[in-house]
Amino acid sequence: MDYPSTVAALVSLNGGRMVGKTRLQKTVYLLKECGIDLGFDFDYHHYGPYSEELSIASSDAVALGILNLEWHNAYGNEYAVFSVAGAGPASVNGLGAEAAAMLKILGQYDATVLELAATADFLEKNGYADNAWEETERRKASKVTPTRVKNSKKLLEELRSL
Amino acid sequence: MEATFNHSRVGFDLIDLSVHVYRAIDSATPRICRFCMPKRQRVRDPLHDLIEFDGSDFESLMWEALNAREFQRLRRVKQLGFCELVYPGASHTRFAHSVGVFHTARQLSSVVKNQVHKFDLERAQVAMAAALLHDLGHGPFSHSFEDALKSLDKNKPKKHKRHELWTSEIVDGDTEVGEVLKRGGKDFRAEVAKLLINEVPTDIYAAIVSSQFDADRLDYVRRDRMMTGAQHGGFDYPWLLANLEVDRIPFSIDDDHIGEAESLILGEKAFQAAESYVLGLFHMYFAVYFHKATRSAEKLLSAIIRRIGELCDSGEVEKSGLTDSHPIVKFIRSRSLADYLALDDFVIWASLGLLTVGEDEICSELSSRLLNRRLYKAIDIGNKFAGREDARVRFKGKLQEAMSKGEFGPIDVFEDQPNRTPYKLRGYETPEAMSKIHIRKPDGTYEDLANRSDVVKALQAKSMYRVYVRTDEIGEHVQKLAEGL
Numbered sequence: 001m002d003y004p005s006t007v008a009a010l011v012s013l014n015g016g017r018m019v020g021k022t023r024l025q026k027t028v029y030l031l032k033e034c035g036i037d038l039g040f041d042f043d044y045h046h047y048g049p050y051s052e053e054l055s056i057a058s059s060d061a062v063a064l065g066i067l068n069l070e071w072h073n074a075y076g077n078e079y080a081v082f083s084v085a086g087a088g089p090a091s092v093n094g095l096g097a098e099a100a101a102m103l104k105i106l107g108q109y110d111a112t113v114l115e116l117a118a119t120a121d122f123l124e125k126n127g128y129a130d131n132a133w134e135e136t137e138r139r140k141a142s143k144v145t146p147t148r149v150k151n152s153k154k155l156l157e158e159l160r161s162l
Numbered sequence: 163m164e165a166t167f168n169h170s171r172v173g174f175d176l177i178d179l180s181v182h183v184y185r186a187i188d189s190a191t192p193r194i195c196r197f198c199m200p201k202r203q204r205v206r207d208p209l210h211d212l213i214e215f216d217g218s219d220f221e222s223l224m225w226e227a228l229n230a231r232e233f234q235r236l237r238r239v240k241q242l243g244f245c246e247l248v249y250p251g252a253s254h255t256r257f258a259h260s261v262g263v264f265h266t267a268r269q270l271s272s273v274v275k276n277q278v279h280k281f282d283l284e285r286a287q288v289a290m291a292a293a294l295l296h297d298l299g300h301g302p303f304s305h306s307f308e309d310a311l312k313s314l315d316k317n318k319p320k321k322h323k324r325h326e327l328w329t330s331e332i333v334d335g336d337t338e339v340g341e342v343l344k345r346g347g348k349d350f351r352a353e354v355a356k357l358l359i360n361e362v363p364t365d366i367y368a369a370i371v372s373s374q375f376d377a378d379r380l381d382y383v384r385r386d387r388m389m390t391g392a393q394h395g396g397f398d399y400p401w402l403l404a405n406l407e408v409d410r411i412p413f414s415i416d417d418d419h420i421g422e423a424e425s426l427i428l429g430e431k432a433f434q435a436a437e438s439y440v441l442g443l444f445h446m447y448f449a450v451y452f453h454k455a456t457r458s459a460e461k462l463l464s465a466i467i468r469r470i471g472e473l474c475d476s477g478e479v480e481k482s483g484l485t486d487s488h489p490i491v492k493f494i495r496s497r498s499l500a501d502y503l504a505l506d507d508f509v510i511w512a513s514l515g516l517l518t519v520g521e522d523e524i525c526s527e528l529s530s531r532l533l534n535r536r537l538y539k540a541i542d543i544g545n546k547f548a549g550r551e552d553a554r555v556r557f558k559g560k561l562q563e564a565m566s567k568g569e570f571g572p573i574d575v576f577e578d579q580p581n582r583t584p585y586k587l588r589g590y591e592t593p594e595a596m597s598k599i600h601i602r603k604p605d606g607t608y609e610d611l612a613n614r615s616d617v618v619k620a621l622q623a624k625s626m627y628r629v630y631v632r633t634d635e636i637g638e639h640v641q642k643l644a645e646g647l
Contacts, residue, residue, distance in 0.1 A: 004555065020416025043312055043321045046361050047415075056579060060558070063551035075412045075419040111416035126321055142362045142413075143420055 003057035006038050008066040009092035012084045014103045019111075021058070021080050022047060026114035027106050028054055033121055034159045036099050038092075044126070048119035048140075058082065098162065105158050109151060112143055117152040205261055208254075209385045213265045220287050223346050224264065224294055230338035231503075232298055236260055238506035242386060243303040244459035245450060247535055249390035252450075256297045259385055267293030267377035269403060270370045270426070277408040278366065285367040288350065292357045293370060293377045295339065299328030302507045306460035310467035314494070322497070330359040331499055366408050366424035374599045375406060375426045383443055386450060394445040397438040405432035409608060411600060427600035427608050436599055436611050440618050452580055454540035458630050461576040462532045463510070466517065469524045470494060483520020484513060524573055538576065538630035541640055553647040554627055560643045561629065575640060576630040 010028065011018045018024055029042050029049045040051040061067035068083045106114060116136060124132035133153075137144045203215040203225045215221040215228075227233060236257040245252040267290045275281045301307045304325060311322035323331075333340060334355040343351035363369045370377055380399070387395040407429050410422040428436050450456075471494050473479045484491050489509050493501040517529035531537065547554040561577070564570060599611040599618075612618045631637040 002559070022416045041312075041316045043315070044324060044327065060555040063555045065552065072417070074417050075414050077412065077414045079414070079416045110418040112418045112420060115415060122321075125319060138356060139359050139361060141356075141360060142364050142423065143415070 003039065003053060004061035004064055004066060006092050006095075007054070007058045007061045007082075008084055009095050010038065010099075011067060011082050013095050013100055014107070017081065017083045019079070019081050021055075022111045022115055023106075024058060024080075024082065025050055025054060026111070026118040027103070029118045030106065030114070030121070030159060031099060031102055034102060034162065036094050036102065038094060042122070044122060048115055049122040101162060102159060105155070105162075109155050113148055113151045113155060116140065116143065116148055117155045120152065121156060207258065207262055207265070209262055209381070209388055210265050213261055220290075220346075223342065224291060226342045226345075227291070227294060227339050228261070230342055232332050232337050232339045233257070233260070233295070235503060235506055236297060236300070238508050239297075239300055239302060239304075240507050241382070242390075242450070242456075243306065243507075244456050244463070245390065245453070247459055247537075248453050248455045249392070249450065252386070252390045254385060254389045256300055259381060260294055260297050262381040262385060263296065263377045264290060264294035266381045267370050270375070270377055270380075270406070271367075273403065273406045273426075274366050274370065274408060277406075282367065284347075285365065286370075287346075288353045288357055289367040289370040291343070291346070291350070291354045295333055295354065296329060296358060296371065296378060297325075298332045298339065299325040299330070301325060301328070301502065302505050302510045303460065303463055306463045307467060307505075307510075309460075310464040310471070311494075313464070313468050314471040320497075326359065328499070328502060330355045332503070333358060335499055337499075337503075362413060362420075363423050363425060366426070369423075369425045373425050375402070375428075379443075383439075383446060386446060387442075390450050392446065392449055394449060395442040397442045398435040401435045402428070402432055402439060405429035405435070407602065409600070411608075425600070427602060428611075430602045430604060433601060433611075433614070436601055437615050437617050440599065440611065440615075440621065444621050452626060454542070454628060455537055457578050457580070457628070458537040458540060458576075459532060459535075461538065461578060461630050462528050465573055465576065466525060466528045466532070467494075469522065469528070470517075473522060473525075478522075481521040482525045483516040483518070483522070488513065488516075528573065538632055539634075539637060540578075541629045541631060541637060542627075543629055543644060544625055544627035546644060547647070551625075556647050557644050558627070560647075561640070564639075564643060569639070570636065571632075574632045574636045578626070578628040578630060580626050 007024075010024075014027075018027070026048070028038055028040055028051065031038065032040070032042070040054040040057070042049040042051045044050070058067065058069075062069045062082075066085055068085050070081045070083070071078045072081055073079075109117075119140065120132045120136045123135050128135045133149065137149070201222070202217045203221075205213045205215075207213050215225045234257070237255050239256045240246065240252075241254050241256050241259045242249075242252045271286045271290060274286065308322065308324060315322050333343065333351065340351060343354060346354075357368055357371060360368065360372075363372050369375075380403075383395065383397075384399060386392075405428050406426050408424060409427045411425050411427070412419065412422050414420050467490070470479065470482050470484065470490060473482050474491060474494050479486065479491055482491075486492075489501065489504040490513055493505055514529040514533045517525045518533060520526055543554060543557055547557065558577075561575070565575070600608040601611050601614060602608050629640050631640055
C-alpha cells in the first residue's frame with residue numbers, strides 16, 4: 001500500500017486542501033468506520049482514535065513533495081494546512097463518489113465535532129456500548145458542550161445513513 | 163467531599179483534625195487519639211533524599227495506597243525497561259519514580275498555593291493522588307509490550323488499551339488501591355480517575371499532573387539522568403521551580419478555538435533554565451530513551467509477544483514453550499484487568515527461558531537473543547539521508563517492496579521510527595497549547611519559548627529512522643537498497 005499517495009489522493013478529493021491534523025485523522029477514521037477503509041489502523045490516543053501510520057504517511061507525503069504543508073496561526077496556536085502539490089496524485093482505490101459525499105458532509109462540521117464523533121464511535125465499539133457519550137464527556141470535559149454533542153450525533157447519523 | 167474518619171464510634175470527639183487532638187467523650191482533657199495517632203512514614207530516595215508522608219489523614223491515605231498490591235507491583239516494573247542493557251545503573255523502578263512524582267507534586271502544589279488567590283486543598287489532593295498513582299497501568303516493558311498488542315489487534319474490531327486507560331481502570335475498579343481511595347471521601351476516587359484520563363487540564367491543579375512542568379516529567383528527567391549516569395541532560399531544577407507561575411493559556415483543535423486553561427508557565431528570569439531543560443530532555447531522548455541497543459531489545463520483545471499472540475490465535479500456543487496457564491498467554495486471550503495485573507518485568511524475563519526451549523523457532527531464537535543480549539544491529543537510515551527526507555521515504559518504499567517480494571524473512575528486519583519528540587512546536591500527539599513552554603515577557607504577556615530561543619527552535623530538525631537487521635548479510639542487503647537514492 002502506497003500510504004503517502006493515499007493521503008495525497010484524499011486531500012485532492014477534499015477539494016485539494018485539508019485544514020488540520022485532527023481533521024485528517026478523524027476524517028480517515030470515520031471513513032473507515034463507514035466502510036471506506038484506506039488501510040490505516042487506529043487505536044485510542046490522547047485525542048481519541050489515532051493512526052500513527054497515517055501521521056507518518058502524511059509526513060512522508062510532504063517529504064516526497066506530493067503534499068504541501070503550511071502552518072497557520074489562530075488564537076495563539078498553530079495548525080497544519082495540507083494541500084496537494086502540482087496536478088495532484090492519481091486516483092486511489094476506494095476514493096470515489098461515496099467518499100466524496102462523506103467528505104462533503106464532514107466538511108460542514110468543525111474539527112472538535114469530528115473529534116467527539118470519532119471518539120464516541122470508537123468507545124462504543126471498545127467496551128462502552130451502553131455509555132459511549134457519557135465516557136466521551138468524562139474524557140473530554142473541556143471540549144464537550146450540549147451543542148457540540150448534538151452536532152456530533154447528527155454527523156454520525158448522516159454518515160451512517162449514506 | 164465528606165470526611166470519613168469517624169471518631170465518635172470509638173468514643174472520642176474531634177477537636178482539631180489537623181493535629182489529631184481528640185477528647186474522650188467522658189473527659190475534659192484533650193489528648194492524642196490513640197487510634198489515629200499521626201504516624202510519619204519516611205522513604206529514602208536517591209533523587210529527593212528524604213520523602214516524608216507526614217501522618218495527616220491525606221498522606222496516611224496515600225501511604226495506604228502505596229501499600230496496595232497494585233502499587234507494590236510497580237516494584238517489579240522497571241522505569242526504563244531494557245535501558246539497563248546499555249546503562250547498567252538504570253535499574254530503577256516505576257515504584258521509586260511514582261513516590262518521587264508524589265513528592266514533586268507536593269512541591270508544585272506549594273507553588274500553586276503561593277500563586278492563586280484561593281487555594282483549593284481538595285483539588286490539590288486529588289492532583290497529588292493522581293500523581294502518585296499515574297503509572298499504575300504500565301505493563302512490563304511498557305512501549306514494546308503496547309506495540310506488540312497494537313500489532314496483534316491490527317484489523318481486529320477490539321483494540322488494545324494504552325497504559326493511561328489501564329491506570330484509570332485500576333483506580334476506578336475492584337482493586338485494593340480502589341478500596342483505599344474510597345476512604346478519601348465520597349467523590350475522591352472518581353475525581354482521581356477522571357483527572358488521570360482527562361486529556362486537557364481543566365484547572366491549575368490538573369496541570370500538576372499534565373503539563374510541560376508536570377510532576378511526572380520533572381521527576382523522570384532528573385531520575386533517569388541520575389540512574390543512567392548520563393552526564394548530559396542537567397538543568398537548574400530549583401531555579402525552574404522558583405520561577406513557575408500560573409496563567410491562562412488558549413487551546414484549540416486545528417483552527418477551532420476551544421477555550422482557555424490554567425497552566426504553569428515560566429517567569430522571564432528562567433529563560434536559560436528553560437533552554438537547559440528542553441535541551442536536557444532532547445539529549446536524554448537521543449542518548450537514553452532512543453538508544454539503538456535499547457530500541458533493538460524492545461523490537462525483539464515486541465516480536466516475541468506478537469508471535470505468542472499469533473500462536474494463541476492459531477491454537478498452537480504450546481509450541482511457544484508456554485502453557486495455557488502462563489500469565490502472558492492468559493492476558494493475550496482475556497485482556498482482563500486481573501490478568502493484566504499479573505504481568506510484570508519478572509514474568510517476562512522468566513518466560514524467556516521457557517521460550518528458548520520451545521518448539522517455535524521464532525520464539526526460541528528471539529528469546530535466546532534477548533536473554534543473552536545478542537541484539538540486532540541498527541542501520542541508521544535517517545542519519546544516512548540527513549537533510550534528504552525524500553530519499554529516506556523512497557528507501558522505506560524500496561524496503562517495503564523487497565519485503566513483500568519475500569527478499570526478507572519475517573524476523574530478518576525491524577523498522578524503527580520513533581514518533582516522540584522532546585519539544586513539540588506543533589503536532590497532534592499532545593494537546594497543542596499544553597505541549598509548549600510558555601515564558602513571561604517583560605511586558606507581562608508570555609510567548610512560546612521556541613519563538614524566543616533559537617536553540618529550542620532548531621531542535622525540531624532531527625528525525626529518526628532505523629532498520630534493525632538479524633545478520634550482517636541481511637544488513638548488507640539493506641545497505642544495497644539504500645544505494646543510488
